[in-house]
Amino acid sequence: MGEVLSRLRHDFESVTASKVRFLEEKGLIAPQRTPAGYRKYTHADIERLRFILALQRDRYLPLKVIKEYCEAIDRGERPENLPAGAVSPRMVSPQLADDLSVRSRRVSALELRRQAQAPSELLQKLVSFGLISPVDGYYNEHDLAVVRSCVQLQTHGIEPRHLRAFRVAADRELSLVEQAISPLTSRRDTASRARAAEAARELSEACLALHRALVNGRIDRLDE
Structure with a gap:
């Protein structure tokens, strides 16, 4: 992240790590992850960030509109109403486009299992222990991240019943943040x-x- 910010701050002095992660949460970027869960940003990711930040700063466009531009570019298109002078990033890979798509929409239990390569039994246990919470039967990108982590932990013999403390700790952290x-x-x-x-x-x-x-x-x- 530090290297990403150093490359961006020459043109975007106010950019922060939390800003970059906010764009990730909103589904505009999707950096790869190492087996340990750390983010890996490529040159294409940085190029995409420049595009997004420039449209925010210079064109005052809302993220919803910028996301529509990015999604069109990901499909190999050049949006007709792209502001003059705006240089679009390269089209992303099919895998990255799939990841971004998941981040921008809710998914079914079947799709969640496919994305996380998780058995149905594990999904049921995670729901029963409150580690993931479907809304109207659908899950979001945070649920996907939880399931992927739990799949990895299960390979080391750590089962969902051992992880309830994480849910309690997360709730306490949220209360601390809300108070602040x-x-x-x-x-x-x-x-x-x-x-x-x-x-x-x-x-x-x-x-x-x-x-x-x-x-x-x-x-x-x-x-x-």
Whole structure:
């Protein structure tokens, strides 16, 4: 992420890690993941980010419109109403287009299992233990990330019943974040809501970084 930001900040001084991850959450980019779950950004990802950020800054376009442009480009098209002077990114790979599609829509249990390569029994257990929560029978990209992680953990003998503490910890973290941003969420204007969402993402990233550092610190002691 640091390298991505260093390449972008020459042209976009205010870009932050939370901003990039927000664009990922909205389905505009989908960096690859290492087996350990870390994001891997390619030159094409950075090119796509430049395109999105430029349309936001220079054309004042909402993300919904920018996403429509990106989806058209992913299909190999050049949108007719693309603003003059806007340079579109290269078309993404079929796999990346599939990942982006999943991020932008809800999926059925069958599609979720296919994407995560998970057995139906595992999916049922994750629902029963509250680790994923379908809405009207459909799941979102966060549910997909949870299932993929649990599939990997299961290969090490860690079952869903062992993971309920993660759900409890996530709820506690959310309460902490909500408390911290309450001065912003109490306001009704759009700018305050946007700042609240940005602050919540930054706090969440800080909490995750703290958790990772604490766990890795304990793991390193195993070698001592």
